[in-house]
Amino acid sequence: PxxxxxxxxxxxxxxxxxxxxxxxxxxxxxxxxxxxxxxxxxxxxxxxxxxxLYERFSKAAKNKRVEVQQLLFPLALEFSPGEAELLALHRDRLEELGLELELFGKNEFLLRSVPAILKNNEHAEIMREIVDMLPAQQYEEALQEKFEEILVMMSCRNAIxxxxxxxxxxxxxxxxxxxxxxxxxxxxxxxxxxxxxxxxxxxxxxxxx
Amino acid sequence: PxxxxxxxxxxxxxxxxxxxxxxxxxxxxxxxxxxxxxxxxxxxxxxxxxxxLYERFSKAAKNKRVEVQQLLFPLALEFSPGEAELLALHRDRLEELGLELELFGKNEFLLRSVPAILKNNEHAEIMREIVDMLPAQQYEEALQEKFEEILVMMSCRNAIxxxxxxxxxxxxxxxxxxxxxxxxxxxxxxxxxxxxxxxxxxxxxxxxx
Known part of the structure; x- marks a missing residue:
């Protein structure tokens, strides 16, 4: 006692x-x-x-040197028309994070690569989360903030x-x-x-x- | 920060x-x-x-089965007349703790054995401490308490x-x-x-x- x-x-x-x-x-x-x-x-x-992971990833993204993992089998993902529009709007930026998307029919995309730190994760699920986080506008400030959040989310997903x-x-x-x-x-x-x-x-x- | x-x-x-x-x-x-x-x-x-150590030693003392280490060279210790009297008074009890004392000339004792748990310690110093702790009377209660203190001191001395x-x-x-x-x-x-x-x-x- x-x-x-x-x-x-x-x-x-x-x-x-x-x-x-x-x-x-x-x-x-x-x-x-x-x-x-x-x-x-x-x-x-x-x-x-x-x-x-966050600092490593963030630095690489700033220097446009994110290590990329090509998917052996591209992942087909379907979205709503609004989501597809958002994705198209931010496609270049997402590619800088290592997420290479190719338009594939109406409202459908092929995910061809992911950042190397995500290589063992549930890619479809992560893409869904990302679409929900994408800003509707291209204002640089909002963009920056939202992409920060995406970086944080991906680092969290991949951390032990x-x-x-x-x-x-x-x-x-x-x-x-x-x-x-x-x-x-x-x-x-x-x-x-x-x-x-x-x-x-x-x-x-x-x-x- | x-x-x-x-x-x-x-x-x-x-x-x-x-x-x-x-x-x-x-x-x-x-x-x-x-x-x-x-x-x-x-x-x-x-x-x-x-x-x-305390519990082990205390149990052994109660059962009069303290493990004893004979000293290769008995240690001669000189005391004041009052101290020598105290030691003589409590000699049997001390022996139960493994401390075998032999009167050797006036006010001098030979320490012939120590409890095994003390075998690597400064015996002269410990005997000085013990003499200071010995009660002047033979009242069982005071005796008991003082000898407990001696047990504690010896356990402390020998603990890592x-x-x-x-x-x-x-x-x-x-x-x-x-x-x-x-x-x-x-x-x-x-x-x-x-x-x-x-x-x-x-x-x-x-x-x-």
């Missing part, structure tokens, strides 16, 4: 350096547990990978999930990739990537301070 | 089962980090070992320290020994052995709940 439970009031902190922590393994196959002089660091594996076993090598690779991103502390949706349990407060609870 | 730090308000909890957690390694070479469905469990390695590297096998052994004690949640001094960071509150901080 005397195990202590830590309540929780999170406070933001700046300048945390991932490489000052040593990965030990996973918590419930969903979070990475690391230790260091500063305390226990918990990293959300899905959110961390999403950040890595929670409830997935990672070995220490995979964990080290992920943390090193994360450390090289420009915003290693929040995912594109704004969720926190890491939580720190501070050594100081752990020592106090053990009456060692 | 968006890493979250956990503040801390510990609350007691009952019925924690160590074997439901999997040890991953050490935090700062001083605490054992374990993970499980319930969250992150942090165990103070020194305090945990102290509890294990913080800042000591343990491998996973040593960690597993310690946790399994700890689990078999009668009071696996506090050390004989009343300090907590384990702290739990609850999964629920971790999930909430990651906005997963």
């Amino acid at each position: 005397q195990v202590e439970i830590f309540g929780s009031k999170p406070t933001p902190v700046a300048n945390l350096i991932y490489s000052e922590f040593e990965p030990l393994g996973q918590l419930d196959r969903s979070f990475i547990l690391m230790q260091g002089k500063q305390g226990i660091l918990v990293v959300d594996q899905h959110i961390a990978h999403e950040r890595v 999930k929670v409830n997935m076993t990672l070995d220490l090598d995979q964990i080290r690779k992920l943390i090193s990739d994360l450390e090289q991103t420009e915003m290693p502390y929040t995912c594109p949706h704004g969720r926190p990537i890491a939580l720190l349990f501070e050594m100081d407060s752990i020592l106090k609870k053990f009456l060692r301070k | 968006q890493v979250e730090i956990f503040g801390s308000k510990p609350t007691p909890v009952a019925n924690l089962i160590y074997s439901e957690f999997e040890p991953l390694g050490q935090l700062d070479r001083s605490f054992i980090l374990m993970q499980g469905k319930q969250g992150i469990l942090v165990v103070d390695q020194h305090i945990a070992h102290e509890r294990v 320290k913080v800042n000591m590297t343990l491998d996973l096998d040593q960690i597993r052994k310690l946790i399994s020994d700890l689990e078999q004690t009668e009071m696996p949640y506090t050390c004989p001094h009343g300090r907590p052995i384990a702290l739990l960071f609850e999964m629920d509150s971790i999930l909430k901080k990651f906005l997963r709940k």
Whole structure:
């Protein structure tokens, strides 16, 4: 009856350096547990990978160098007339993201390629989501924002999930990739990537301070 | 600037089962980090070992079966007349703890054996501490209490320290020994052995709940 439970009031902190922590393994196959002089660091594996993929993808899209995977069997997709119009309107831009669409009969398209990071996903489902996100106009600002959202969605789709076993090598690779991103502390949706349990407060609870 | 730090308000909890957690390694070479469905469990390695040694030693003392280590070279120790009197008064009881003392000239004793759990310690120093703890009377109650304190002190002296590297096998052994004690949640001094960071509150901080 005397195990202590830590309540929780999170406070933001700046300048945390991932490489000052040593990965030990996973918590419930969903979070990475690391230790260091500063305390226990918990990293959300899905959110961390999403950040890595998003920045990589976003940079490639800006430089029009998205890695593309040609589909062995092009995927035929049917849309409503309105959707088909939207797709036609944004076709060039989508191609810059790696989504090559070819008009194929009335309101039907062939999806010929996808960005490499999506190669194992449900392409039809993703195309449906994308069509729902496309803006009706060509105003650059709205376009930019909507295509950002599409990038985020595709990064999220492809990121490793929670409830997935990672070995220490995979964990080290992920943390090193994360450390090289420009915003290693929040995912594109704004969720926190890491939580720190501070050594100081752990020592106090053990009456060692 | 968006890493979250956990503040801390510990609350007691009952019925924690160590074997439901999997040890991953050490935090700062001083605490054992374990993970499980319930969250992150942090165990103070020194305090945990102290509890294990104390119960083992205490049980052996009660059954007059303390494992004894004969010293290869008996240790000559000089005391004040008052101290020598105290030692003579409690000699039988000390022998039950494995400390065999032989009167050797005036106010001097030869320490011939120590309890096995003390075999690598500073015996002269420990004997000084013990003399300071001995009660002046033979009242059973005071005696009992003082000898408990001596047991605690000797267990503490022999327990693994913080800042000591343990491998996973040593960690597993310690946790399994700890689990078999009668009071696996506090050390004989009343300090907590384990702290739990609850999964629920971790999930909430990651906005997963």
